[in-house]
Amino acid sequence: MNHAPRFSLTLEVPAANSADAYQHFTAKAAYETDVADVMIDCQKGNPPFILLDVRDQLTYEQCHIPGAIHITGRQINAKTTAHLDKNTTIVTYCWGPACNGATKAAAKLASLGFPVKELLGGIEYWRKEGGQVEGTLGVEAPMYWSIIK
Template sequence: MKTFSLVLETPAATPEATHRHYMNKLSVETDVADVHYDMQHGLNDFLLIDVRSPKAYAECHIPGAINLPSREMTAETTAAFSKEQLIVVYCWSPACNGGTKGAARLSGLGFKVKEMLGGIEYWRKEGNEVEGTHVETAPMVG
């Protein structure tokens, strides 16, 4: 008796389609390790934006990041940003879609943007430097 396979129920994509999918995914996402590596090696020619609330940002954020909550992203609040420079956004954690919302708003305004997967939670879990008023006691997730 042959057992039904949930994995094989939907046929796999061609290698070409799979490659295209993952390249597209990488073009809009980055991760904590890659951002940290670039920053440590002076390769941070990107604007890092923390999309969480001003309170959360003040308590604990990635050094060099600016704070701009996704709901406040408008043509006026982003007027000083270069459309030529990549913007990297982050939020709380993998369970937060604030970074996704920020990336959608910024790209809708004509900016090149990537979302940093893992957010401040994984930045801290990987032992990377943070700054703010409550770096030791700030919540890991919002």
């Protein structure tokens, strides 16, 4: 009987030691948050962060997370963010995991001096996890961005 260790793609690169792993994962959590955590905070009322939808104006109007404000990602600058409190964390979101708009917006906001996190999964996963939405189309709005509007 052969008892030689089997090759593992998962463990081809060994796991980091626990101290390094702790540093990595706490650093990662400093930049990201998930739908469930944001949803729970929103359900409690008056969340301690600003939720920022960075998609285009039309898609925001059609469907967005209740309480979210809107600034199109490409329009984020010192002037368009002057009304925002630099002591309040901003949580950015876009379409979903295949969209990097929230990442780019978070980088711009950080460069302007805002504390910021990115909502993993965007509005796609918000909706998939049963999050409430509002807007002119609400739940009837498309789940994904389309070049054909």
